[in-house]
Amino acid sequence: SQQxxxxxxxxxxxxxxxxxxxxxxxxxxxxLQWYRQNSGRGLVHLILIRSNEREKHSGRLRVTxxxxxxxxxxxxxxxxxxxxASYFCATDARNQGGKLIFGQGxxxxxxx
Amino acid sequence: EAQVxxxxxxxxxxxxxxxxxxxxxxxxxxxxxxxxxxxxxGLRQIYYSMNVEVTDKGDVPEGYKVSRKEKRNFPLxxxxxxxxxxxxxxxxxxxxxxxxxPLHFGNGTRLTVT
Numbered sequence: 001s002q003q004x005x006x007x008x009x010x011x012x013x014x015x016x017x018x019x020x021x022x023x024x025x026x027x028x029x030x031x032l033q034w035y036r037q038n039s040g041r042g043l044v045h046l047i048l049i050r051s052n053e054r055e056k057h058s059g060r061l062r063v064t065x066x067x068x069x070x071x072x073x074x075x076x077x078x079x080x081x082x083x084x085a086s087y088f089c090a091t092d093a094r095n096q097g098g099k100l101i102f103g104q105g106x107x108x109x110x111x112x
Numbered sequence: 113e114a115q116v117x118x119x120x121x122x123x124x125x126x127x128x129x130x131x132x133x134x135x136x137x138x139x140x141x142x143x144x145x146x147x148x149x150x151x152x153x154g155l156r157q158i159y160y161s162m163n164v165e166v167t168d169k170g171d172v173p174e175g176y177k178v179s180r181k182e183k184r185n186f187p188l189x190x191x192x193x194x195x196x197x198x199x200x201x202x203x204x205x206x207x208x209x210x211x212x213x214p215l216h217f218g219n220g221t222r223l224t225v226t
Binding site for chain 1: 210211218
């Protein structure tokens with residue numbers, strides 16, 4: 001069962017621009033997490049935002065969460081070529097025990 | 113160095129030949145999980161374990177087995193692999209479940225079943 005769905009599926013921008021990726025989910029959650037994956041490698045955790053939080057920052061990353069709309073966004077400011085990767089949201093749905101369900105990801109390409 | 117180690121990184125096998133993909137973490141994490149990643153389908157959870165001797169099915173457990181006899185190891189067993197199990201597999205662990213702790217991922221095992 002796919003809980004999170006990212007939008008857009010692919011995004012291409014120039015270095016220095018901001019990149020925004022969106023995630024929608026279907027059921028109530030305990031938290032929502034964002035991960036990054038460089039081609040074929042393991043995922044790396046970026047940010048965890050709890051259901052009672054609305055916004056969280058980490059360096060150039062800003063995550064928002066709107067539980068009424070069941071959606072989240074990840075903003076990367078002043079993007080760099082090294083930010084080129086796939087970005088995934090993952091949800092810890094309530095009443096799902098130890099399951100963390102990932103969306104299909106947004107493929108971000110940052111051109112120098 | 114804190115890490116999740118999977119072996120092997122690449123594996124080519126034939127239909128029906130039993131195989132095991134090993135996963136080990138050195139962070140004393142309670143929670144461990146296996147995912148498979150396929151184009152267009154994202155990551156799908158196969159099995160997870162909240163602690164030693166406790167395992168539960170994820171979304172796509174058919175054709176797989178796991179065991180958690182020790183805290184650090186969580187092997188994935190394919191008793192009779194089939195071509196539809198060709199995929200990129202990831203093991204992950206977290207300190208305690210997924211509600212408060214981020215997942216740490218291994219580097220993946222690319223399995224091809226012919």
